[in-house]
Amino acid sequence: MKPGIRSLRIAQVAPLFESCPPQLYGGTERIVSYLTEELVKEGHQVTLFASGDSITEARLIPCVKTAIRLNPAIKIECIYSMLMFEKVLQMEDQFDIIHFHTDFLSFGLFRHLASKCITTIHGRCDIEDLPLVYAEYKDMKIVSISDNQRIPLLGIANFYATVYHGIPPLRFSLTPFNGGYLAFLGRISPEKRPDRAIEIAQKAGIKLRIAAKVDKADQEYYDREIKPMIDGNPLVEFIGEINQEQKSDFLGNAIALAFPIDWPEPFGIVMIEAMSCGTPVIAYPHGSVREVIDDGISGILVESIEEAVAAVPRAAAMDRRLVRKTFDDRFSVPNMAKNYIQLYEKMLHAKKLEDSTKTSTLIEQILSAADGGALPMSAINSAIKQQAA
């Protein structure tokens, strides 16, 4: 524990689809894991509610034996989240702060504890059904992972802060020289626009390497749109899925990460992974991109294929140490943890004020009800209800 910092009792509540950290994909569980381990390192008492195959220095409360996505025996997935929330609720007095990463699912059960609850929304917010639920639970505090992510729920959800994701500073290291190609990393899907990446490489006369998985849902798109652009194309190499070790070389040796997306990306972890290798990002400015990329410093924002083509030599000439420095300054895990701790402290301060007001009101009400001698159930209930309101 650093001097002058008090240790907080923090619950981190993860989704149960992947373990923390995930064995394969799972952006949310990876971030929860980074945050959890960093909070432990900083001396906080952290309890992680997650799948039983998670690995952590925190106290682990296993809420399903193994990650749900890897367990075909599980038929009714929601049971496990429901039981997890119940466990959190039963232990709630052990925590100063309860930090959910499970969308809106906890809201109903934790409404009466709203002051010490915070929920980071990891996904996109532009789904038509969402405003209804965030409007109902306006008392539940939300963290967005970019300001842009908020837009569809602006004025509806109770946004408390934006905290950008971080990855560990030692995960990737600065690769000082590039290996002369553009990198495309992620899923093959229409909104990621691998077709644009291919077109950019083609017109720039430079090699593109694509490291991507093709989900079942996207197989048809790949076969119809992308495969024909790759087959027999000497400039494009499709290398399939890569693991975490391969990522470092793949991203680090690239001139730039091609990120020509066409959807409201809530954050885009791959951008900061590239930056942490010193590799700039050539990106279309959708979703979070303007917030994550410092144009001209850690990447180049483009609005057309032509601008992207023109950006390639500029990216090659960029100062890779400065790209890495931008990552260190803004997107490392200690940064993310620091931002969350500030948030937790702000919540605790607000809660303290609120509690003291509520307590005195409640005492007054109960004592005034008790004045007449009788203390009917209805009086107690209404006092409690008013306290909860």
Add this chain to the structure above:
Amino acid sequence: MKPGIRSLRIAQVAPLFESCPPQLYGGTERIVSYLTEELVKEGHQVTLFASGDSITEARLIPCVKTAIRLNPAIKIECIYSMLMFEKVLQMEDQFDIIHFHTDFLSFGLFRHLASKCITTIHGRCDIEDLPLVYAEYKDMKIVSISDNQRIPLLGIANFYATVYHGIPPLRFSLTPFNGGYLAFLGRISPEKRPDRAIEIAQKAGIKLRIAAKVDKADQEYYDREIKPMIDGNPLVEFIGEINQEQKSDFLGNAIALAFPIDWPEPFGIVMIEAMSCGTPVIAYPHGSVREVIDDGISGILVESIEEAVAAVPRAAAMDRRLVRKTFDDRFSVPNMAKNYIQLYEKMLHAKKLEDSTKTSTLIEQILSAADGGALPMSAINSAIKQQAA
């Protein structure tokens, strides 16, 4: 209101997948609708939480504009149940009884109101994940729709009663003579064993008429196993889906309903539909069958194809008025409603006793905490917690 009966304030909470009553399929929503309308008829103050396209004489609280299954715009279905439960919770003091038909989904949010909550489980209970959730929420009272349905959760869930389903007495009428065929009605699926029904008809040398839908999930099974048994078979007629009006003729004119199932049927509404036409049921004794069918009176239980074949002439000779009478005595909607009302009254009686004990304990605790002059939040909280326990 019948004399001597008091009017209860009852919430019926339906699933939102279909309207109440459903436009097409939807056994659960149909039963909720029957129960709701009957309770209104008997003079109770009923509030129905259901989809907005429901039709009811009760007060309707619409929780989604139209039934979810018919609304492709809805992406996150659980939001609507969640918001429905929130609405019920906010109105809870308007109800003496809250009757859920939504499996375990309400348990977390309504645990503190367990004494006035009851949940009818409409589906099968032999899914591996279920014991976990029913063990956790042992305080939530469950109604099974047959005793057999309980078996996988026996000693785990808090079964309070079995209430058999009912259908309106005027929905179908006694068809005094049969039209010389066996009827198979329902979904084409392996566990319903249409293959057995065909074999029985074949060996009995009698016509089988199949009125059934083929779901997407069962198309392969139909094409591979059933279609070849039907094609060119002069004894088997496949007439596809039929509507409610056609059902009366289809069931009423049959010698017997063939019900050669191979799964733990929780109830089997089609059996009582047949009975209400005076048509006996030739059934394999799985799941609820032994409870629903009075062997030799409203149907014949068989354990093999041979026994089923032998049962056909016996069924043809059965007293169809007696079959109908068995329905009237046991499976009409007024019967079902009467059973539920008895249950509600029993709950209210238990709750009254419980409340009076809890109130005096709570008063003692709070007054003893107030004795010292100060009434700290922790004392109030612990008193409230103990009350909830």
